[in-house]
Amino acid sequence: MTQADIIIENARILTMDPAHPRAEAIAISGKTILALGSNTDIAALAGPRTRRVDACGRTVLPGLVEGHMHLFGGAFGLRYLQLGGVKTLDALRSKLHRYAAENPNATLLICKATDYSLLVSTEAYPRQMLDEVLSERPVLCFASDHHTAWANTIALQRAGLLHGREMPEGHEVMMGPDGTATGELRELSAIDPVMALRNSGGREVLGMFGIEPEVAPTDAQREDDMRVMKEGLAYCASFGFTSLHNMDGNRYQLDLLHTLEERGELICRIQVPFHLTPEKSLSTLEDASWMHENYQSELLRSGRVKMFMDGVVDSGTAVLVDEYSDAPGWRGGPLHSAERFSAAVTEADRRGLQMSVHAIGDGAVRRVLDGYEAARDANGARDSRHRIEHIELLHPDDLHRFKELGVVASMQPPHVPGAMDFPFDPWRAKVGEARWPHAFPVRALANAGVPIVFASDWPVSDINPMRGVMAAMTRQRWTEACPDNRLSLEEALYGYTAGGAYAAFDETRLGRLKPGMQADIVVMDHDLEALEVNEIGKTRAALTLCAGAITWEA
Template sequence: MPNASLIIENAKVLTMDPDAPRAEAVAVAGNRLLAVGSAAEIVTLAGPETRRIDAKGATVLPGMTEAHLHIFPGAVGLRQLQLAGVQGLEALRAALSQYADDNPDAALLICKGADYNLFGAGIATTRQLLDQALADRPVILISGDHHTAWANTAAMEMAGILEGAETVIGTEVVMGEDGTATGELREFDAYMLVMRHRSTGGRENLGMTGNEPDIEVTPEQWEEDLETMRRGLTYCASFGFTSLHNMDGNLYQLKLLRELEQRGELICRIEIPYHMNQTAPIDSIDIASRMTAEFSSDRLRSGRVKMFMDGVIDSGTAVMVEDYADQPGWKGEPLHSAERFEAICVEADKRGLQISVHAIGDGAVRRVLDGYQAAREANGARDSRHRIEHIEVIHPDDIPRVKELGVVYSMQPSHPPGALDFPLTPWTLKVGEARWPYAFPVAALRDLGVPICFASDWPVADINPMRSVKAAMTRQPYKAGDPDNRIGLHEALSYYTAGGAYAGFDEDRLGSLKPGLLADIVVMDSDLEALGAAAVDRARAAMTICDGQIVWQASEG
């Protein structure tokens, strides 16, 4: 056996290999795992040129997969005003005043992470309230889930929508009783009416809509966007992520990432789908096939179609089987008709493309399952691993169908209201007590053997996987007698490693630590098992290794 190029020792290795779940050390040769075993076994592989890394008794894991994020808008958001934790008029006024002073030339002040209860529980955010915080500059506040935005009067006037505007199905410029817009903008196509007036040509929000830049990008802007992507990749690597399933479905970002790959600066493996929005013709799926053929390297690829079936529960744009508990007569509007969606699924599946669909409400989940079933009936059963992203509520009749159709559940443990950063209301009130037992159904789907992968949906939620692990371990039922969806540490970590690899058809090369697989590894700064559920969120990555190379390392001291 050759000498190792790198050895990690004095470690508590959780391999995610069921045949050898624990080890004390790991040896790497080039970009492959050479050996995983006891300290005595691995030390014999050290040579004079071997780099030896002391894990200091901390946990070592396979490199983690962030199975659902929006890297470009997330990276841009690191420089935008973040309103998470900002509550009330005075706090908002202070934050906006400083932000406006720091950005005197911005045509539109863009803020992220606004709470639906910004001005208090049950108080609707309006342009008039925002005017009290800042009136003389156009400003837009985007909710944490990125499905609702609120604009002040100056922004609404700049966009020419103070008197309302027509938008595509499932989106809305909300109107008030006085015949003018309230400032609330539901879903992307509505708030893009304001966002199109920003100074950047829309590049910072590209992936959320699947659109390409609506300006001719200059060389200077191209370099600026490359730096934004570098910043996002580094941020992801700092948490131990070596693989990213990016949901920003446009060609522009693939080209940016290919440029970084050619420069030797692509420090994470990343996959980008074709985003098929509700207005795209069905034959535009040809774009997905072209993207798949053009981008297929070891670190950068396409191969998937991403769609939205509905919005979110908090704004009433998710699709339910039965009426919203707080809004009799309203179930939400699906973004794709059953006939259109089934036709897309049949065609994508026939081409061998994986499909991922955002489906929040139980009505949306049902329509997605119907589409996947139509694809199977038309094309025959195959290992498609089509995914449903989120599943905040599922109808009990549809739980077994997820398993029967071979669907992967892409779950975000930070999303259940009350589990981490999102408040209980208005979500719990809109869903209603009768549907609480079927909310974020990790236990029910796990017990059926449904494959699960974990993610954050960053920048919708905190990307820190250890905070999500804590949320998964400590989540409480909404009422006594509801299913207990808490899971253990090892299970949560498996969904971030082996589960993510499986969701990306990568289990034969990633997701576990065993000889011959690619050397994607994260060395944590703590023994995760010793911390316990209450403190596991204190842990961070100390070192991230992708393809046998150290791509990120925490500073000493």
């Protein structure tokens, strides 16, 4: 009889395996699950060297999957000033002055998670409001979604933006009636000139846009970059994550992760996509194939192509089918033409690559679905599991197309306005009440049999998956016309476990607890089923195992 290396007993195990949904104990041998069953049955597999973990009646789950995140940016961003919960200029002044004093040599003070309502006034521009807080040093405040930022006057002057600058479609330096910039910057091209003021070397967005370092990093830089990666991996493991679907990356980032893997320091499974930006030609998909062919290990993989179709509703850069409620005639500008996008998807699909496309507005979602349909028509149907990321608004005419095209819905429960940290407005005001019933349509997609994976989009929102689970369970209807989008505990957990595994073609080895599957397991610090729903977000991992190895222990 094979003896277990680790036994977790006295547990409330939710296996996510419909055939055997619950167990009391689980045995692990090497990297795989040996058996599940009662405490008595599993105790018989213990030997003199077996480590026995008493779960004390707490919940045990398959290792959690973070289905959409930005590892390096999230980890590096922990070093910036976090403005979550800051609602007044006085509170901002207190935090920013302290942060400035702690970072006297920073040439740009960068703040994260700024509330869209913080710098709104009818009497002053956002830059002037920031000037009231701190005027003598450049300041840049990012919104949580990273699609909008606000800069003070000195930052705009030094970046050459105070009097505006021509931008690509969908990117904008917002201008006031007096011909000067208000301080609000929408999308990457508008934000980049201010970010260029920083003296960190730009490494905080390493791989974010799929661009390789212009200058080969020194050995010291490589080691520091890997240190940031390790900090991020450890942070993820502390929440119970064993698999990460990264949404940015390049060859350099893959190389760093590969080095960590060779050193035995890659403690989470991670996927890194090829990023196809509007500036790149379709011939660069050859690089995507190279990444796919050369990175296919147990812990580190490529094989996806990431694209953006639009921006975000809050800044008016999401693409809608009908005009914005607060901007007559404006529907947003797509980042790819229909012809360019269909050609890109068709070529990626021909190469056997999976797609992950950011599409927030219903117009962007429709264009992505059109591209997926064009690829199927050109190449023939296959199990591609192409994904759409976010789907904050879905036109009801397009719901049936997800199932018909085999599309995976990648959604973020924390992003729903009012569900967790994001305010109701400006999102709801821009979309308009008539379209609220079609917002973040998780129940409609689930009822239609569409595979769903959940995520945080860290660092856009808090990575804590149990806060995401709580947000999914407690979501409120905005009006009587809105459907009930609340999920049960098991439905929400499924999106962070088996749903994530399916989205990555990993359902035969991950996402469920059953004999022969990989021993990716998390022991929570509470019995989730015994808690009031509003307490679930306070829980965290007590023990995390990836491939049978303990990666986090509280």
